Amino acid sequence: MKIDRAKLIELLVENTGMAADEIDSQLKQLIDRILDAAERGKALEIKEFGMFYFDESGDLKFDPSDELSTEINFKYAGMEPVELKPPRSGSDDEDEQSDEPAGTATGEDLDEIFGLDDRDDEPIEDDAEGPDGGALISPPDKVDRDVDPFSGLLGDASSKLKGADKPEGESAEEPEEAGKEEEDPFSFILEDEPEEPQSELDTEESDDLDDTEVEDDEPLFDLDDEVEVESDEPPFALDDEDESDEDSEEFFDPFSETDKEEPVPMAEDSAEEEEPVTKSSTYKKPKKKERDPIMLVISIGLIVIVIVAALFIIPDLFDSSDDVSQQPQPQAQEEAAPPISESPAVEEENQAVLTPVEPEEGSEVTDDEPQAEETLDQPVYGLMGDLVDSANNGYSIVLHSLQSEDRAREQAASLAADGYRVLVSPRSVSGETVWRVSVGQFETLQNAQAAAAELPSPYSSNNFIQRIQTN
Amino acid sequence: MKSTFIKAFKEVLREQILQKNKVEIDGFGTFEVVHRKQHQKTYENGRVVMVPPADVVEFKSKVRRSNEN
Structure with missing residues (x-):
């Protein structure tokens, strides 16, 4: 359905009870104000909604707030990027990325990961296909230089490249280098961990916490929120691609930890398997035998x-x-x-x-923080108990959506008798007012979803989650 | 500009966008929910990442900066 200006004004009249012409002038004022701020090179932010600004090319842009985008994206909440293939270890310094899709799109894998069928049909690189997502990416010349007979047997692209990147005859140094390689992923992770809280969900939580007491009293719309943006170099990334790339990079971290561990054992294996055969074993073992009796004594x-x-x-x-x-x-x-x-x-x-x-x-850095907050704030957010006003910035599980307020109140009373936190809120849906009976106050969408899954049977499958709105 | 209006504006827009309605304000722009399919992203360093599907708000506007310098 398309909502045009007239329909929007109608809805706003319904929502506020103000006169239509007043709404019309208010809307004009709002748009003028947004455009005016944007003309002056500033970004105007509407709290919990988003930010309007002109980008480099002079087009009006809108960045939805974290709250809004999380809510819009509720179907896929909690889905995070999954690393299918770790970076090639030889080219750690190349952090730039290409947007061209490629890779190992074995359909079964993808479906297993997301349980969905709507993936893009993308070109598949012929030589990038490996039985388990690894292998064979290395350029042919590097493979030729690969002297090590054992790394090939391991079938791990990273170990192959490690071997390939080294000049010949340096196999004695391999354990050291392998050790360095092993450490690298971890140091990389450590550096990145502090950035994780910037990921969408976390910031949203922290925003929620910050805003707990803001709801009603503070001006919802203040000019102090105008962010100074110099017209030519705005502080935020104006390029959509850049931004999404940054975001996704932050998202990958939890996965990169798990995935990067794979090459590590392989590297260890290769070090262990290769070395004893080449040099160290031949020298050390006899020595040990000679010393044995003395050592024993x-x-x-x-x-x-x-x-x-x-x-x-x-x-x-x-x-x-x-x-x-x-x-x-x-x-x-x-x-x-x-x-x-x-x-x-x-x-x-x-x-x-x-x-x-x-x-x-x-x-579990990402997981721990919300949990810790939860335990601290346990009386604030939760499914059972009494309503907490300061938790009204969160999410609630809607169990009933009724047209009569009385029936909604009845349902609410019976749920309250069972010990749930019950909220009853009117919403206008396509012109009609419905009364939504919802239970629980949750800080995040994820918590709400987890709790919704554990509700008793009629509700566990028949519910949806909405942001708590108090009027 | 009244704060109740701003609040109602946010609320109405959010409700409508959530219901996958396209909100068109002439002289300003349109809000719309767009579905982004799940796709793979390949980095130059060989890293391949599966980006999950997502619904995102898209704002399109024909308004352009007038005093472009």
């Missing part, structure tokens, strides 16, 4: 000494620790313990406890 002696020392020191430790109750002070034990044979075990345990924690923090 020395190590036995060490063990005996450690045991004896432990026998002396352990009782002391227990004596002292009995007083202080051992568990809360692992530090004391560690400090005293190093000479003892048990101490490595203790330390190992600590490390074992620590190390898994760190990667989790790293890999």
